[in-house]
Amino acid sequence: MVDLFDPLLLGGAVPLKKRIVMAPMTRTRTSEGDVPNELMATYYGQRASAGPIVTEVINAAPSSRGYALMPGIYTEAQRQGWRLVTDEVHRHGGTIFAQIFHVGRMAHPSLMPNGEAPWGVTEERAEHSDVFAPGPDGKLSYIRAGTPRRLRTDEISALVGTFSRAFANARQAGFDGVEIHAGNGYLFDQFLNSALNTRADRYGGGRVEDRTRFLIEVVEAAVREWGPGRVGVRMSPFGQFNSMPADPLVEETLLYVSDQLGRREVAYLHLVYQLMPTGNMETGEFKEHYVSHAVLAQVRATFPGAIIWCGGFTDREGAQAALDTGLVDLIAFGRPYIANPDLAERLKHDWPLAEADRSTYYTRREEVGYTDFPAYPAPRNAAA
Numbered sequence: 001m002v003d004l005f006d007p008l009l010l011g012g013a014v015p016l017k018k019r020i021v022m023a024p025m026t027r028t029r030t031s032e033g034d035v036p037n038e039l040m041a042t043y044y045g046q047r048a049s050a051g052p053i054v055t056e057v058i059n060a061a062p063s064s065r066g067y068a069l070m071p072g073i074y075t076e077a078q079r080q081g082w083r084l085v086t087d088e089v090h091r092h093g094g095t096i097f098a099q100i101f102h103v104g105r106m107a108h109p110s111l112m113p114n115g116e117a118p119w120g121v122t123e124e125r126a127e128h129s130d131v132f133a134p135g136p137d138g139k140l141s142y143i144r145a146g147t148p149r150r151l152r153t154d155e156i157s158a159l160v161g162t163f164s165r166a167f168a169n170a171r172q173a174g175f176d177g178v179e180i181h182a183g184n185g186y187l188f189d190q191f192l193n194s195a196l197n198t199r200a201d202r203y204g205g206g207r208v209e210d211r212t213r214f215l216i217e218v219v220e221a222a223v224r225e226w227g228p229g230r231v232g233v234r235m236s237p238f239g240q241f242n243s244m245p246a247d248p249l250v251e252e253t254l255l256y257v258s259d260q261l262g263r264r265e266v267a268y269l270h271l272v273y274q275l276m277p278t279g280n281m282e283t284g285e286f287k288e289h290y291v292s293h294a295v296l297a298q299v300r301a302t303f304p305g306a307i308i309w310c311g312g313f314t315d316r317e318g319a320q321a322a323l324d325t326g327l328v329d330l331i332a333f334g335r336p337y338i339a340n341p342d343l344a345e346r347l348k349h350d351w352p353l354a355e356a357d358r359s360t361y362y363t364r365r366e367e368v369g370y371t372d373f374p375a376y377p378a379p380r381n382a383a384a
């Protein structure tokens with residue numbers, strides 16, 4: 001039986017001290033030019049006992065700027081900014097993967113280069129979803145996603161090259177690996193969803209080989225840059241965040257992708273479940289979208305790499321119970337990491353967890369609710 005504090009050699013390449021992952025979380029603390037800074041280095045350094053950290057999502061290109069203040073990895077200043085972060089995490093003995101994506105239709109012309117339309121798989125807009133961008137008064141606020149323009153086939157092939165450069169930059173910035181964000185209704189997920197991807201070209205939705213082609217080509221680019229064992233992929237099958245339609249072929253897609261990733265020696269598959277508001281956010285009514293044990297068992301049989309499970313874990317018992325199913329290898333914690341930089345130690349010693357304040361999740365460029373959570377004052381006789 002695997003214990004939450006057992007080590008793992010991820011992908012045969014990255015030694016991990018425990019089975020606890022810090023989940024990717026956008027925190028909007030970048031400096032001018034979407035550049036990572038000392039404050040972010042401090043934040044990630046404080047959380048270095050996770051094994052590994054997955055960063056907040058990073059834009060592969062300027063056309064991916066769907067939300068203000070999210071970091072990029074396509075300029076020299078951004079690359080240097082990330083170097084501050086990776087150096088600090090490594091100084092504390094940690095491991096850090098860069099989560100990289102393209103936002104696709106979840107954008108607005110006010111943030112796009114030359115005010116152009118967001119890039120989409122089709123012209124279908126994310127009708128019920130907001131992005132964080134300058135409103136008509138120029139002030140940053142939540143506004144409805146814009147109407148996308150359908151990418152041409154040659155533009156999609158060109159995007160694979162854009163990702164290759166982002167992966168090379170991540171390597172130069174000192175990361176230990178990269179995670180491709182193919183979930184949560186962003187560009188890769190838009191391609192994978194057979195109900196949204198109604199294209200008729202080689203990246204089109206009808207055949208599973210076609211709708212997964214863009215993701216697989218980008219995975220191949222990542223493995224070319226990083227070698228096997230240092231590339232992960234995050235997916236949120238069944239999720240409907242960002243106005244994603246229910247996909248009748250979701251299981252076929254998931255199993256096909258799992259198989260293809262295994263063939264390319266991808267280190268891990270990171271599966272996330274989502275709690276979606278069903279009506280009024282204020283009433284607290286949520287519907288769960290998750291991968292069932294039965295589907296997970298099929299993924300397990302198909303994909304030889306590690307599986308990370310994320311969503312709703314709040315204590316050691318719950319995480320251990322998930323590992324005990326034998327279906328997953330690592331447990332990712334998101335929100336608990338916000339107020340508990342030493343989450344792993346707290347879980348290990350059964351120390352109480354601090355609560356974060358939702359209103360500071362995305363505070364801009366400030367340490368409040370970000371780097372000001374202390375580690376638990378360990379009793380003198382506690383074992384390391």
Ligand SMILES: Cc1cc2nc3c(=O)[nH]c(=O)nc-3n(C[C@H](O)[C@H](O)[C@H](O)COP(=O)(O)O)c2cc1C
Binds near residue numbers: 023025181234335
């Ligand atoms: C503030 C915040 C920001 C997030 N940003 C990202 C992100 O950049 N990339 C991503 O894949 N998921 C993101 N997520 C989702 C988390 O990684 C995770 O899947 C979700 O919070 C559920 O896990 P939890 O119950 O442990 O918090 C974010 C979640 C939160 C709370």
